[in-house]
């Protein structure tokens with residue numbers, strides 16, 4: 001009898017472990033903005049190439065045991081350097097033909113966070129956001145104050161505002177202004193291109209970051225959701241890490257990034273359901289996309305716009321890049 005029982009227990013244990021998915025040691029997800037895919041094959045290929053480069057970089061760092069904060073910053077640096085995304089080089093132009101950049105980063109270990117809003121000469125806003133987190137008692141520094149803060153750090157590279165400009169974004173501004181003159185109501189840019197990243201490292205720590213030039217033809221001085229912790233970015237090891245893209249005002253009004261975490265914590269929702277319900281809310285419109293990772297390494301990438309450039313990988317072999325679908 002005893003032998004029979006033991007055999008039965010062993011069989012049960014084996015079949016239970018066979019059903020359990022392999023545990024995820026690290027995970028990484030990136031977005032390159034909600035909205036339509038680029039209209040040319042070259043534009044699509046360029047975005048795919050950069051996303052692959054960013055994924056590979058993040059993968060190498062995670063595999064070698066680097067902390068998620070370093071991974072998020074390193075991945076976003078690559079995207080800020082690429083003119084194919086609306087962050088750093090290639091950022092959109094505001095209504096007066098200038099660039100004002102926003103970024104934030106958050107540490108899931110203790111909810112510490114740093115952000116910059118409306119910076120004009122900082123080549124890598126994500127790195128300045130990280131310094132706000134580590135070197136000040138504040139969370140968000142904006143415009144002249146943020147520029148002055150940047151002056152303290154020789155490692156923070158500075159560029160003239162025109163460095164960020166591209167012909168593509170000059171054309172986008174012209175088109176947006178023509179449309180708005182005809183329509184007299186502001187347009188929501190159809191191709192956005194903000195960038196964001198969430199990582200779970202081998203220590204089980206989550207981090208998230210977002211960087212953007214904002215919305216084409218935005219009013220001078222407008223700050224979006226990307227540098228607003230709890231709106232565009234959030235991370236907490238107990239629940240998830242989140243980075244958002246879309247119409248920033250929707251994300252600020254609805255505290256979207258935090259809401260993903262709150263739904264998991266207070267309602268017991270899965271990550272997938274929390275994000276789905278926010279993007280499909282019957283009353284509170286949120287136009288855009290959300291990427292997130294939960295503490296177990298589950299990844300979600302959802303959007304309600306025409307598309308969203310995105311990429312993801314994890315330690316079990318997942319590796320995906322989507323630009324045109």
Ligand code: ASP
Pocket residue numbers: 033034086192193194212213214215223224225226244245246247248249288
């Ligand atoms: N959320 C960004 C903003 O409103 C734009 C974007 O995601 O493309 O500034």
